[in-house]
Amino acid sequence: MNRYIINGGKSLHGDVVIGGAKNAALGIIAGAILTDEPVTIENLPDVSDINVLLDAIKGIGATVDRIDPHKVVICGKTINSVVVKSEVIQKIRASYYLLGALIGKKGQAQVAMPGGCDIGSRPIDQHLKGFRALGVNCDENEKDNCIYANVTNLRGNGIFLDVASVGATINIMLAAVLAKGQTTVENAAKEPHIVDVANFLNSMGARIKGAGTDVIRIYGVESLRGTEYSIIPDQIEAGTFMCAVAAAKGDVTLKNVIPRHLEAISSKLEEIGVRVEESASGDEVRIVAEEGTRLGSSTVRTRVYPGFPTDMQPQITSVLMLGSGNSTVTETIFENRFRYVEELRKMGADIDVKDNKTAKIHGVESVTGTHIEVPDLRAGAALTIAALAAGGQTVLDWIDYIERGYEDFDGKLRGIGADIVKETVDDRSNLGTE
Numbered sequence: 175m176n177r178y179i180i181n182g183g184k185s186l187h188g189d190v191v192i193g194g195a196k197n198a199a200l201g202i203i204a205g206a207i208l209t210d211e212p213v214t215i216e217n218l219p220d221v222s223d224i225n226v227l228l229d230a231i232k233g234i235g236a237t238v239d240r241i242d243p244h245k246v247v248i249c250g251k252t253i254n255s256v257v258v259k260s261e262v263i264q265k266i267r268a269s270y271y272l273l274g275a276l277i278g279k280k281g282q283a284q285v286a287m288p289g290g291c292d293i294g295s296r297p298i299d300q301h302l303k304g305f306r307a308l309g310v311n312c313d314e315n316e317k318d319n320c321i322y323a324n325v326t327n328l329r330g331n332g333i334f335l336d337v338a339s340v341g342a343t344i345n346i347m348l349a350a351v352l353a354k355g356q357t358t359v360e361n362a363a364k365e366p367h368i369v370d371v372a373n374f375l376n377s378m379g380a381r382i383k384g385a386g387t388d389v390i391r392i393y394g395v396e397s398l399r400g401t402e403y404s405i406i407p408d409q410i411e412a413g414t415f416m417c418a419v420a421a422a423k424g425d426v427t428l429k430n431v432i433p434r435h436l437e438a439i440s441s442k443l444e445e446i447g448v449r450v451e452e453s454a455s456g457d458e459v460r461i462v463a464e465e466g467t468r469l470g471s472s473t474v475r476t477r478v479y480p481g482f483p484t485d486m487q488p489q490i491t492s493v494l495m496l497g498s499g500n501s502t503v504t505e506t507i508f509e510n511r512f513r514y515v516e517e518l519r520k521m522g523a524d525i526d527v528k529d530n531k532t533a534k535i536h537g538v539e540s541v542t543g544t545h546i547e548v549p550d551l552r553a554g555a556a557l558t559i560a561a562l563a564a565g566g567q568t569v570l571d572w573i574d575y576i577e578r579g580y581e582d583f584d585g586k587l588r589g590i591g592a593d594i595v596k597e598t599v600d601d602r603s604n605l606g607t608e
């Protein structure tokens with residue numbers, strides 16, 4: 175188990191370079207095996223979820239050549255198995271993308287049911303509905319906790335998603351690019367990483383139109399070719415640093431961002447008194463939160479893109495807990511995403527959660543460091559933010575969750591003046607992932 179020791183109360187100053195988007199990278203790595211030609215992926219985030227997925231495709235025979243931490247060359251030609259059941263892959267959510275990719279490539283897949291952070295029930299019925307519409311037989315085997323899929327004639331079809339699921343939208347794209355005929359996904363998710371995965375697949379010769387809108391059309395092609403592709407910057411990593419500056423105060427410039435992807439977060443921060451300035455170059459954002467000035471209050475409701483992201487809900491709560499007045503944060507996507515609130519309360523936050531859905535935040539002037547524990551990835555980021563803003567020392571256990579989605583989080587924070595160190599307590603990490 176790893177932990178952070180954070181001495182709070184230091185304002186943040188300087189620059190942070192934002193890495194590639196984890197949730198785009200996961201879909202892109204799976205998509206890379208759809209061709210027999212080499213695929214070069216750049217701006218890859220070096221986080222544990224990505225490394226687990228790379229190991230999984232290596233496990234089924236793909237060639238994975240890690241040129242450097244942020245660049246990998248994948249070749250799916252050597253894939254010799256459709257069985258992805260290792261104990262490690264069972265812990266990551268994105269294992270489900272290997273279902274879509276193997277269905278597209280081999281017409282068969284046996285993949286462990288996806289795990290992931292305990293942030294809600296997280297069914298995959300919409301993924302299976304999509305595959306079945308393409309003619310795939312899918313069985314969920316409870317005995318070995320696996321999905322068995324096979325298809326002889328993968329054909330395009332119309333699919334209406336009951337919920338605009340990010341995972342289902344990407345998975346259907348992965349399966350349908352090599353299907354015969356046209357697939358239409360209605361009520362598709364619109365998150366930036368959906369667009370990035372579609373752009374990546376198109377760079378391999380796929381014909382996907384409409385990604386980023388709620389109707390995506392996929393015109394099946396015979397085969398895909400190799401490509402070189404650079405992943406978009408991570409909207410959630412950027413948003414997390416924005417909230418860190420808002421809570422701990424300071425003046426920080428985030429480099430390698432797409433400001434348009436941050437608008438829901440920027441507008442909330444501006445509403446409560448943070449300055450957010452986009453650079454003329456269009457790929458930097460400067461965040462200024464004046465020391466000695468208390469931020470205001472707000473109402474936040476998580477929504478699918480372009481609404482306020484569920485993956486930023488914990489972090490904005492850590493900012494609003496220190497604002498003046500009362501704020502409300504409502505979670506509408508996942509039903510179990512407030513477990514960190516108990517930890518914030520130990521630090522002195524005044525927050526009540528109703529029905530696991532709405533946090534009523536009564537702003538306090540300060541919080542105090544104590545010994546707390548990370549329950550999941552984004553919650554971990556939120557607790558780090560709280561600790562940076564707190565008086566005194568926080569010991570934050572189980573930061574292994576944070577490392578699944580943030581590359582060198584403590585190093586980047588130290589680089590802008592935070593007093594944070596990482597300690598390894600023992601090595602019994604056994605985590606579910608994103």
Ligand code: EPZ
Pocket residue numbers: 197200267268291294295296297298299300301302337338339340341342363365484485507508551552579608
């Ligand atoms: C993706 O999860 C992300 N994970 C999550 O990131 C993110 O929180 C989430 O999208 C929402 O943006 C990856 O990209 C690997 P969904 P996913 O399918 O695909 C319901 C992080 O911190 N649903 O969009 O699992 C579901 O229960 C993480 O990086 C069904 O009912 O999310 C939820 O209420 C955590 N049936 C809603 O849809 C389905 O078949 C949205 O889930 C699928 C989903």
